[in-house]
Every structure is written in C-alpha cells, then in structure tokens.
Amino acid sequence: MSMPTLPASKAKRGRTDAGSTYSFKNEKKSLADTVMPLLLFLCAAVSILTTIGIVVTLLTETYHFFREIPIFEFLTGRKWSPLIPPVSYGILPLLSGTLLITVIACIVAIPIGLASAIYLSEYAPSSVRRVVKPILEVLAGVPTIVYGYFALTLVTPLLREIFPQMGVFNALSAGIVVGIMIIPMVCSLSEDAMSAVPRSLRDGAYALGATRLEVALRIVVPAAFSGIVASAVLAFSRAIGETMIVTVAAGSTPKLTANPLESIQTMTAYIVQVSLGDTPRGSLEYGSIFAVGMTLFVITFLLNILAQYVARRFREEY
C-alpha cells in the first residue's frame, strides 16, 4: 500500500539500498540461536505431552469404569466396598475421609501459617526474617513419609493420652500432621504477599496513629488478601492431594463419618492401596482408581478456578 511512495522517498534521500552505508545484518548469529529455540520447544513439549497423556489415560479408564458403574451411583453411593461383597462403589466415604483430613489440616495450617506470616512480615527484625525464611523453605522440602511416621509414632500416642478410645489409625492425627506439613507453604506464600505491600501504605497508617497490629490487620492483610487467599487455596489442594501421611497414619477403612477420632480412608490412600496390591489390569477395581483419580483431578481443578476468581474479586490494588 505504501509502495508508490517508496521510490520517491528513496530518491529524495538520494540513496538506494545497495549504496547504503548502514548494514543491519546480524554478524554474530550462530547455530545456537537457531537450534536453541527448537530445543527449548521440545523440552516444553515433553511436559505438555505428559499432561495430555495423563488426562487421556485418566479419561479412557474412567470411561470404561463408568460403563460398569453408573456415574450417579458412584457420586452418591454411601458405601465404598470394592473387595468385600456386596461390592459397592460409592465415593462419598472416600470423599468424606479426604474432606475430614483437609479441614483439620486447614484449621491447623491457615491460622498458624498466617499468624507466622504476619509476625515475619510486620514484627520480626530483618535478622530473624533472614534466618527463618530459608528454614521454612527447607521444611517444605522434608519428604512427606517422614511426616507420616511423625504422625504415627509421636502425634498419635500423644493424642491417645487425651482420647484413650482413639485407634492407632485415625483422621485427627493425620490431619494435624498434614496441617503442620503445609504451614511453611502458607506462611511463606502469605509472607511474600504481605512483603509486597508498599512501605508507603504502612507509613500512611502509622502516621494516622495506627498501632503495629492495626496496620497488620487493617492495611497489610487486606492489601495482600488475594495472595493470602491464593496461599490458603493452594494449602487446601495440597491437603487434598496429600498421600503418604494419610496412608501411613489415617488407616484404610472407608467410612462416611465426621468423627476425627475414627480410622478413615482418603481417595489418595485408596489409590495407593490398590496400586500396591496385585489387582489385575482391566478389572473393575483397577478401573476404580482412575475414577477416584479423576474425581481428585476435577476437585483440584475447580479449586484452582475458585482461587483465581476469589483472588480477582477481592483484589485491592496498590
């Protein structure tokens, strides 16, 4: 479209491309510049393909399972008994087990994590913060099986001093320890969100005569709210997905109960149980772990969407 004007302007400048004294050719473009993007793309493709593979496997196996067991029965059944006849695949007991653990874990982790985050970000001298933050990161890296034994050999015996009627395997101990496990994550993420709140907002509030606590609770927490919610939801999904602790300490009795003193089974623990056994491929029981896995996947997926919505809805921009 601009073609007709081009020759004229060239003529005006009295210089053609051939006679240009400027060269914009890249002289140092090497093989790496051509190959690297391809290599990087391949690396990215690996993880994308894996994800697709997981989803496809999950979907096909789940589909086969739901041809045998109606999805409605699966979602609303109050009895999970894949081995002992009468065989029944109602996921509610596993779901309630998972929920029980998750709720206990969040009751432990969110208040403690948030309180420590407030302490670290608003009260602690920078020397303390410099020491504690890396420790938190290390704690987040402790293998969960270690926490599982911590639950079984330390927390459960302690709890049984208080509740003598409680069994060796119980939701309470596992839930508390899952909570302890995710405290560092909640704390670290919330602290990041709170540290990101500009100093000037705090100064504005201090200058009005606010105390440290008032600044923390009425300025910093609201301003960092979306980050805090995100950390809480992440904690929630982490608790839902936690496997080793509940396998070791919560038992393997699917039970529709809200009593934390009882032995229960979570969705993840059920998957472990079946995976470890010699269940033949293609059997109904084998298929059930995919249906359970799919349920977990959907729940975490929905939680993530919820987290994003909440974070956006409550964002206080600064």
Next chain:
Amino acid sequence: MQTLIEISNLNLYYSSVHALKNVSLSIPEKAITAFIGPSGCGKSTLLRTMNRMNDMIPGTRIEGKLTIGGTDIYSNEVDVETLRKKVGMVFQQPNPFPKSIYDNIAYGPRLHGIRNKKQLDEIVESSLRAAALWDEVKDHLKRSALSISGGQQQRLCIARALAVNPDILLMDEATSALDPISTLKIEELTQELKNRYTIVMVTHNMHQAARVSDQTAFFLNGEVVEHADTEKLFSNPSDQRTEDYISGRFG
C-alpha cells in the same frame, strides 16, 4: 506568634550516620514553617522526629529535646499513637489506601474508636471540604481512591490526615510529584489550613517556600544554618551559605 514546637540541641544518628547535628528551632503556632536545603541535609529526618516516625527505623538514636506545647514527646509518658493523631503527616508520593474514598477518610476516625455512621459521614464531608476536594468527589465516595488523579489523591491524603483532628500537619515535599495546577491548589489550601493548623513543610521549590511560608529554615549537612521570617530569609539572608543556596550557587 506563639511557639508550639520547641527543638533544642537535637542530635539524631542512623546507626553511624549523624543526620541531625545540634538542631535548635522554634516553630510558631498556626503558621507555615518551610524547611529548605540540598538533598540529604536532614529535612525529612527532622520532620519525622516530630511524629516519631523515625522510631521505626532500626538503629536510630536520638539525643536532645523536642517539646510540643511544652510536653517532651520523647518522654516515657507519651503514647506514640496519640502523638501521631495530633501530628498528621502527608508524604511526598500520594499514598491513599487501596480502599474507597470514603473508607480512606474514615480509616483514622475508625481507628480511634468512632463507629457511628452519621458521625463518620460528617467527618468525611468536613475533611474533604477542608482539603478542597469535596465538590470533585462528593458523588462517588464509594469509588476506589486509586481511580482519582494524583493531585486529587494528594488532597485526599491531606483530608485523611485532617480527619483525625490534628493540631500539626507535616508535609514532606507534598507537591513534588504533582503538576503545576495541582501544586497551586495545594498551596492555596495550605493558606486556608494555617488558620487552624500549624504546618511544617519540606520543599525543594524555593519559590514555593517564598510564596506560602511565614518562616523558613535553611538546612545544610544536618545543621540549621539560618531560621528567620521567610521574607527576611529570602531578601536579606544573614548567612553567606544561605545566600549562596537561594541564589542558586549550589545545591
């Protein structure tokens, strides 16, 4: 004019930095006192000693005496929060809270225990009027304070400071981030406010100091070189360094 703030032999150290050296200064009531001087000479530091905002900087040490209305504000009986309620502050960058315009103004009064809706409404209106912002925002008090212009935000911050009913207003280069028209508005505003409040302002703009203040103090390297009526300081400075500075020979 009666003295409200009396500073005598004040020394302030940030860890090893000696930021204020033997500062003595009397600041008159219901007037505007301007602090001028080159960057890093301690103007903001001295301003922050008046509402004890320096307390929060680790490693700060302070010697000497600073009294407001006869009370030594660094004595043990003084409650810092009550002091800051009486000594408001406006910062260089407008820093409204990420809340509505209404909630920004009501933040201070709520902090100090006022819950009554009607009373809060009155405070919000009178503070916004006092900061010459009411007419511009009265129809959208529920809007985010971040949605208004920088100049309006700064007047909002002034209104927010006035809402807790202070006696003193500290302004640290409060117009330096604003356009000329907003600056002019705030300068006019200070002329109104000085009937009711004692204002201490830091400014890099010597014309501003000359235009709005009653008294001016010139700082250099943590010391007060000269403090006099503004008219005198600008027309007939008694110290050579003051003269060099106001005539633009350094700084």
